[in-house]
Amino acid sequence: MENTEKDRFPCPFPGCASAYTRKTRLREHLIKQQVVHDENHLAQAPEWQTEAVQVLLQTFTRPGNLTQDQRNARKKSSAQRCWNENRETYVENQRVKRDTVRELLDLTSQLKFMIMENTQVMSLLKGDTNGRPALKALYSQPPSINDWLPIHQNGINGALALDNTTFPRFVTYYLRPEVWPVFDIAFYDIEEDEDPPYLIKCLPGKPLFQRICFITHPDKCDKDMRNGSQALLTEAWKIWERVLRKNSSWKNTRIFDRNNWETWRELSPDHAEIVDLYWAWMSVVTEAQKQLMPSKVRLWDIERAFKAEDAGIDNHSQGEEEENSMDLEELMNRLRELNIPGPRKRKGQK
Numbered sequence: 001m002e003n004t005e006k007d008r009f010p011c012p013f014p015g016c017a018s019a020y021t022r023k024t025r026l027r028e029h030l031i032k033q034q035v036v037h038d039e040n041h042l043a044q045a046p047e048w049q050t051e052a053v054q055v056l057l058q059t060f061t062r063p064g065n066l067t068q069d070q071r072n073a074r075k076k077s078s079a080q081r082c083w084n085e086n087r088e089t090y091v092e093n094q095r096v097k098r099d100t101v102r103e104l105l106d107l108t109s110q111l112k113f114m115i116m117e118n119t120q121v122m123s124l125l126k127g128d129t130n131g132r133p134a135l136k137a138l139y140s141q142p143p144s145i146n147d148w149l150p151i152h153q154n155g156i157n158g159a160l161a162l163d164n165t166t167f168p169r170f171v172t173y174y175l176r177p178e179v180w181p182v183f184d185i186a187f188y189d190i191e192e193d194e195d196p197p198y199l200i201k202c203l204p205g206k207p208l209f210q211r212i213c214f215i216t217h218p219d220k221c222d223k224d225m226r227n228g229s230q231a232l233l234t235e236a237w238k239i240w241e242r243v244l245r246k247n248s249s250w251k252n253t254r255i256f257d258r259n260n261w262e263t264w265r266e267l268s269p270d271h272a273e274i275v276d277l278y279w280a281w282m283s284v285v286t287e288a289q290k291q292l293m294p295s296k297v298r299l300w301d302i303e304r305a306f307k308a309e310d311a312g313i314d315n316h317s318q319g320e321e322e323e324n325s326m327d328l329e330e331l332m333n334r335l336r337e338l339n340i341p342g343p344r345k346r347k348g349q350k
């Protein structure tokens with residue numbers, strides 16, 4: 001064991017003892033923690049906001065994020081002050097919350113074979129959990145398509161906000177997680193798995209584009225559909241299609257791994273473009289997964305459930321969903337018994 005060599009890139013989180021010989025390894029470690037957030041890398045930890053960590057994670061940030069980050073800078077510094085004052089309480093609350101959420105996730109994961117209709121998702125989300133609506137217990141706020149897939153209105157005709165993350169955002173907003181082709185090279189062990197998937201299977205492609213068209217196309221006349229969504233989708237897909245079609249050998253190419261993706265990327269401009277698509281896709285997936293608590297629903301469903309609740313619409317009278325109602329009822333009973341943590345209180349904690 002060569003400790004000095006190993007310690008060249010220590011993890012900046014104080015509770016974490018990990019250290020790496022290569023910077024990319026440290027980055028992979030942090031990316032993984034962005035998703036799993038163990039007790040040494042809590043989502044609220046101020047280390048996430050340090051310049052060192054931000055620079056390490058840079059490849060995973062959309063260019064468009066920077067101005068948003070700057071706008072949030074003030075908010076973050078006050079969050080950091082609060083964190084310093086209440087660290088102990090947070091850690092304990094996080095532990096309790098994590099246990100409850102784990103139980104909740106376990107229950108909601110049982111819904112995966114039952115949820116067939118949006119109306120069922122909605123009626124579940126509108127149910128009561130420990131005196132609070134399940135929806136509000138699971139989500140502090142609704143997702144917003146205008147944040148997730150913005151259509152900028154700053155041009156004369158309303159310029160579209162487009163980059164290589166736009167198409168992934170359509171996939172994660174409109175399609176269920178089961179059909180997302182997620183393959184995270186950070187978790188892929190090249191020593192154990194000698195049969196990596198084809199690169200093309202790790203990226204959203206034309207079939208998913210077509211599926212989304214069925215939802216967003218103006219002819220489908222979904223009254224929820226935002227004006228211009230189909231145009232945005234078409235333009236967003238062009239960016240992806242151009243790269244996917246450019247090199248016919250992608251069909252027979254295996255996915256790169258966490259050790260060689262950087263050198264692989266430098267092989268040619270085509271390689272660079274497709275690696276960038278992969279990271280654009282994975283960064284959007286990571287962001288979306290954070291928002292999906294019953295991980296089987298779509299962002300679209302959640303946002304619509306919020307709207308339905310605000311409008312006071314009651315789906316119960318429609319009576320179509322009776323076949324599964326026993327199971328749903330039993331699940332709802334178990335959900336009700338759970339002591340769901342309330343919204344975080346940032347002030348006045350002792």
Ligand SMILES: [Zn+2]
Binds near residue numbers: 011012013016040041
């Ligand atoms: Zn660490």
